[in-house]
Amino acid sequence: MIEVRDLKKKFGAQPILDGVTFRIETGESAVIIGRSGGGKSVLLKHLIGLLKPDSGEVLVDNQSIVSMNERELLPVRRKFGMLFQGAALFDSLTVAENVAFALRHNHRMAEGEIRRRVATALEMVDLPGTENKKPSELSGGMRKRVGLARAIIYEPQFMLYDEPTTGLDPVVSDSIDQLILRVRDRLKVTTVVVTHDMRSARRVGHRIFMLHGKKIHAAGTPEEIFHSADPVVRNFIEGVSNPKEITF
Amino acid sequence: MNFLANKWVAPWLEGLGRIALLAREALGSLVLLRVPWRSVVYQVYYIGVKSQSVVLITGAFTGMVLGAQTYFQFHKVKMDTATLAVVSVSMCSELGPVLTALMVAGRVGASIAAELGTMRVTEQIDALRTLATHPVDYLVVPRLVAAHLALPLLTAEAICIGIGASYWVGVHLLGIDPTYSWYNAIRYTDAFDVLIGMTKAFIYGGIVALIGCYKGMTCSEGAEGVGRATTESVVYSSITILIANFFLTLSLGSIVHLL
Ligand SMILES: Nc1ncnc2c1ncn2[C@@H]1O[C@H](COP(=O)(O)OP(=O)(O)O)[C@@H](O)[C@H]1O
Ligand SMILES: [Mg+2]
Numbered sequence: 001m002i003e004v005r006d007l008k009k010k011f012g013a014q015p016i017l018d019g020v021t022f023r024i025e026t027g028e029s030a031v032i033i034g035r036s037g038g039g040k041s042v043l044l045k046h047l048i049g050l051l052k053p054d055s056g057e058v059l060v061d062n063q064s065i066v067s068m069n070e071r072e073l074l075p076v077r078r079k080f081g082m083l084f085q086g087a088a089l090f091d092s093l094t095v096a097e098n099v100a101f102a103l104r105h106n107h108r109m110a111e112g113e114i115r116r117r118v119a120t121a122l123e124m125v126d127l128p129g130t131e132n133k134k135p136s137e138l139s140g141g142m143r144k145r146v147g148l149a150r151a152i153i154y155e156p157q158f159m160l161y162d163e164p165t166t167g168l169d170p171v172v173s174d175s176i177d178q179l180i181l182r183v184r185d186r187l188k189v190t191t192v193v194v195t196h197d198m199r200s201a202r203r204v205g206h207r208i209f210m211l212h213g214k215k216i217h218a219a220g221t222p223e224e225i226f227h228s229a230d231p232v233v234r235n236f237i238e239g240v241s242n243p244k245e246i247t248f
Numbered sequence: 249m250n251f252l253a254n255k256w257v258a259p260w261l262e263g264l265g266r267i268a269l270l271a272r273e274a275l276g277s278l279v280l281l282r283v284p285w286r287s288v289v290y291q292v293y294y295i296g297v298k299s300q301s302v303v304l305i306t307g308a309f310t311g312m313v314l315g316a317q318t319y320f321q322f323h324k325v326k327m328d329t330a331t332l333a334v335v336s337v338s339m340c341s342e343l344g345p346v347l348t349a350l351m352v353a354g355r356v357g358a359s360i361a362a363e364l365g366t367m368r369v370t371e372q373i374d375a376l377r378t379l380a381t382h383p384v385d386y387l388v389v390p391r392l393v394a395a396h397l398a399l400p401l402l403t404a405e406a407i408c409i410g411i412g413a414s415y416w417v418g419v420h421l422l423g424i425d426p427t428y429s430w431y432n433a434i435r436y437t438d439a440f441d442v443l444i445g446m447t448k449a450f451i452y453g454g455i456v457a458l459i460g461c462y463k464g465m466t467c468s469e470g471a472e473g474v475g476r477a478t479t480e481s482v483v484y485s486s487i488t489i490l491i492a493n494f495f496l497t498l499s500l501g502s503i504v505h506l507l
Contacts, residue, residue: 045374048378049377050374050377050378070382070384071382073377074381074382075380077377077378077380078380080378081378082375082378084371084374084375085371086370086371088370088372088375089372089375090367090372090375090376091370091372102379102380105379105381105386106379106380147375151378
């Protein structure tokens with residue numbers, strides 16, 4: 001269970017989030033949609049304590065994480081896996097070392113067992129045999145899939161995905177969506193996906209939250225959101241821009 | 249005056265405070281957890297290899313210049329054979345540690361800041377945190393311990409090379425008597441001079457690593473941020489080393505005097 005209560009965050013004088021409130025139940029998958037630069041990544045980073053709010057609460061399994069220091073957060077973060085927008089692979093390590101990172105550092109596991117699990121995880125994201133490559137040798141989509149393998153290998157209870165399908169071709173996007181669903185259903189993972197890929201939002205979300213105007217503007221099941229009459233939601237779903245914004 | 253205080257003094261004090269907090273966090277991590285020896289050994293190797301050329305050249309040419317200049321002055325008062333003693337004492341307690349530390353700040357401090365800065369702007373440090381690893385444990389502690397170990401070794405190397413080079417210049421180019429040179433050098437170089445030099449080198453290692461790590465981990469967005477962090481780490485560690493050297497000379501000197 002993840003709960004956010006009246007979360008506010010400013011960078012300098014610029015408010016990014018101003019009173020965000022929502023709750024995601026255990027085993028549920030929530031999709032957060034919203035315009036680029038609207039603060040979706042910032043919101044996601046608050047859920048795992050990478051950023052501290054100016055005010056408000058973030059509760060993980062009824063435990064408040066906003067006042068925890070970095071060391072107190074470590075056991076909380078063990079429950080989380082996160083896929084970053086830019087994958088954020090460690091570029092000094094090979095693919096296998098990246099994927100094995102959490103197992104090596106937090107789980108004291110035999111080397112053979114680690115190697116077996118890494119191979120399985122890479123198989124799952126459709127990248128078998130890339131163990132000894134460096135992240136710089138991979139394409140953007142491959143990097144994202146390695147990032148995904150790195151996050152799911154230790155079977156976390158919560159998965160946070162930051163734009164998992166942005167910039168990927170439709171076939172790879174589809175395989176990532178299926179992977180998200182598979183991880184969610186097989187491991188009963190509570191899932192939060194940030195995206196503006198509406199097709200993907202519809203497929204992976206039990207519920208959709210729309211972040212707009214620094215707040216949760218609309219929330220509901222995919223059906224409710226896709227049939228919403230709210231003009232902001234409609235514009236976003238249909239991808240309509242306000243023509244007045246375009247000036248030459 | 250007030251403007252000056254707000255613009256310069258306040259950020260400077262804040263930076264100093266944050267570095268102190270980083271040092272405390274690193275110390276806490278060292279006490280709480282095992283030292284990650286594997287990464288420490290790798291970092292010692294990395295720091296050592298990166299610094300070989302600069303340390304050798306700096307040590308050799310400083311020793312040679314110091315030897316030649318001392319000879320030119322001492323020759324006037326017929327004290328030729330004291331030349332090597334002067335070189336040896338000043339290399340051991342002042343020039344060896346300070347010059348080595350400045351060179352290492354330029355090579356290793358800069359590369360630490362650039363590496364951690366790049367990791368920060370590409371969100372690799374955030375990724376590390378999501379994988380339940382404390383960045384101080386994984387990134388700062390190995391570099392700090394390695395720098396503490398490597399700098400005394402590099403300093404000892406620079407001192408030996410410096411004295412050797414100065415001996416070579418004195419005996420083979422300037423014609424000083426080798427036996428008396430050695431005799432005086434050994435007679436006037438105290439074990440405490442060496443000890444002071446090593447203590448200083450140990451401390452400067454910490455300064456270089458801590459400032460490099462701090463600048464890297466707090467660097468601002470983009471390539472420009474990484475560039476600025478790199479430059480600042482070199483400038484600040486160099487200045488800190490030079491200022492610290494004065495106070496260390498005073499305090500270590502008076503401690504030795506008491507003993
Ligand atoms: N560390 C930061 N410092 C300052 N501003 C930031 C920082 N992170 C994000 N921002 C700003 O917050 C806003 C929202 O960013 P983000 O959450 O990345 O948007 P998106 O919804 O596209 O993921 C942007 O205007 C960005 O410039
Ligand atoms: Mg984003």
